[in-house]
Amino acid sequence: MTSALATFVPGEPGDFGPREPARTRVAFAAAHVVADPAGGVDWEATLHFRRHLWEHGLGVAEAMDTAQRGMGLDWPDARELIRRTAAEGGGRLAAGAATDHAQPDTLDEARAAYEQQCEFVEGTGAQVIVMASRALAALATGPDDYRAVYGAVLGGLERPAILHWLGDMFDPALAGYWGSDDLDEATETLLAIVADHADKVDGVKVSLLDAAREVDIRSRLPEGVRLYTGDDFNYPELIAGGSDALLGVFDAIAPAAAAALHALDRGDRAEYDRILEPTVPLARRLFEAPTFNYKTGIVFLAWLNGHQDSFSLLGGLETARSAEHLADVLVLADRAGLLRDPELAVARARQVLG
Numbered sequence: 001m002t003s004a005l006a007t008f009v010p011g012e013p014g015d016f017g018p019r020e021p022a023r024t025r026v027a028f029a030a031a032h033v034v035a036d037p038a039g040g041v042d043w044e045a046t047l048h049f050r051r052h053l054w055e056h057g058l059g060v061a062e063a064m065d066t067a068q069r070g071m072g073l074d075w076p077d078a079r080e081l082i083r084r085t086a087a088e089g090g091g092r093l094a095a096g097a098a099t100d101h102a103q104p105d106t107l108d109e110a111r112a113a114y115e116q117q118c119e120f121v122e123g124t125g126a127q128v129i130v131m132a133s134r135a136l137a138a139l140a141t142g143p144d145d146y147r148a149v150y151g152a153v154l155g156g157l158e159r160p161a162i163l164h165w166l167g168d169m170f171d172p173a174l175a176g177y178w179g180s181d182d183l184d185e186a187t188e189t190l191l192a193i194v195a196d197h198a199d200k201v202d203g204v205k206v207s208l209l210d211a212a213r214e215v216d217i218r219s220r221l222p223e224g225v226r227l228y229t230g231d232d233f234n235y236p237e238l239i240a241g242g243s244d245a246l247l248g249v250f251d252a253i254a255p256a257a258a259a260a261l262h263a264l265d266r267g268d269r270a271e272y273d274r275i276l277e278p279t280v281p282l283a284r285r286l287f288e289a290p291t292f293n294y295k296t297g298i299v300f301l302a303w304l305n306g307h308q309d310s311f312s313l314l315g316g317l318e319t320a321r322s323a324e325h326l327a328d329v330l331v332l333a334d335r336a337g338l339l340r341d342p343e344l345a346v347a348r349a350r351q352v353l354g
Contacts, residue, residue: 005350008330014275014337016255019057021092023265025239026203026226027257028059028094029250030066032298033073033081035312041077043084045308050085052307056258058250059092060085061129065170066248068295070134072314075101079120086124094127094162094246099135107145110136114153118161127202128161129246130154134173143179143189150193160202162228162246165190167208169291183213191220198222205230205246209291214238232287232294236260236276240269248294249283252301253338282332285325293320297329300352301338304330304345311352323353 021027031053034045050060062085063069063078073081082095097120099113110133121128130153140146154161165186168175178186194201203226206214211234218227218241228246229238239245239261250257256275263271286297296317303311311318330339330349339345 005327005346005353008346010334010339010342010346011337013340013342014256014259016056016259016337018055019258019262021057021059022258022261025261025264026059026092026228026244027057027250027261028061028092028228028246029053029254029257030061030064030246030248031251032295032302033067033314034299034302034308035072035310035314037310037312041073041081041314042308043080046081047084047088049302049307050088051090053251053254054091056254057091057261058254058258059094060090061246062093062095062126064096064129064131064164064248065166065292066251066295066298068314068317069096069098069131070100070171071292071295072317075117082121082124082126086126093125094129095121095124096129096131096164097121098131099133102135104135104139107136107139107149110139111149111152114149115156118153118157122158127159128157129164129205130161131164132166132171132174132177134171137174137177140179143185143192146179146189147193147196151197154193154197154200157200160200162203162205163190163194163201164205164230165207166230167210169209169289170207171292183208183210187213187217191217194225195222198225201225203228203244207231209233209287211238214243215241218243232283233280235283236273236280240264240272248298249279249286252282252286252298252333253279253336255340256336256338278336279338282329282336282338285328285332288325293317296321297325300326300329301333304333304348305338305340306344311348327353
């Protein structure tokens with residue numbers, strides 16, 4: 001790695017600049033948390049990064065899997081994270097509500113756990129993202145159980161929520177979600193829930209890395225219900241085709257993503273493609289299998305770019321990717337114009353890769 005870095009000559013950073021929110025697409029970045037090397041969350045650095053996302057006109061999707069929810073971030077810290085981010089008032093905010101503060105033994109207990117977290121999220125002023133629940137996946141015996149739980153939870157909300165279908169490549173404990181291992185059957189259950197409660201559903205975030213399925217779901221949603229792409233491999237074509245966005249990769253490529261969305265606002269598809277095309281190899285490397293370890297590369301890039309003072313993740317997950325993987329993240333980010341201070345980035349990379 002030392003020899004590779006010795007010959008690496010970074011290019012110039014992209015000229016992306018701060019942005020207002022896009023007009024033709026709603027776009028959230030699922031944001032990571034900054035871990036304090038001494039333990040716990042570095043709250044100020046974590047909030048600093050959310051200001052960075054808002055400055056580029058992106059909404060913040062808080063306390064999601066990108067923030068290591070279920071992989072180091074427990075509910076007490078997630079609750080505090082949502083509270084602090086909401087208090088910033090810097091821009092659009094949605095936040096994850098799940099069942100991870102409890103150990104439900106019944107469907108009623110799972111529903112009650114969801115309702116407790118939803119009540120807290122709405123109380124902060126944030127929009128609810130109803131996250132996929134590991135507990136519900138373990139307890140449910142079929143589609144009807146999902147329809148009952150989600151129906152009750154959605155019925156109790158004050159404002160329309162975003163539903164989240166997180167595939168098992170992101171979390172193996174969610175295999176068979178919506179009551180079936182058959183994705184066609186699972187899709188029908190999700191669409192039935194949305195149709196039954198369309199007035200309480202702002203949109204559906206689909207994180208399956210399956211572009212064709214996402215397009216099919218988008219075409220079948222009730223009028224006014226958004227499809228928020230969670231496809232970190234195929235996002236350029238899906239957004240251009242009509243999906244909105246709620247993406248972990250936007251944490252890493254926020255300046256480019258914002259600039260591309262503004263090009264789309266202007267109807268300049270060529271410029272949109274020019275900006276986003278070089279981000280795709282980076283995204284595919286970040287989210288390669290095992291996909292759930294993508295947080296390591298996301299945080300590495302934030303550290304390279306000076307958004308935080310240490311390359312640390314909760315639970316020591318900075319070691320989850322190889323040095324070769326991280327070296328590729330450096331090179332691919334450079335090719336996309338995403339190293340805002342190339343000299344700093346290379347100096348920091350040497351600390352880890354040298």
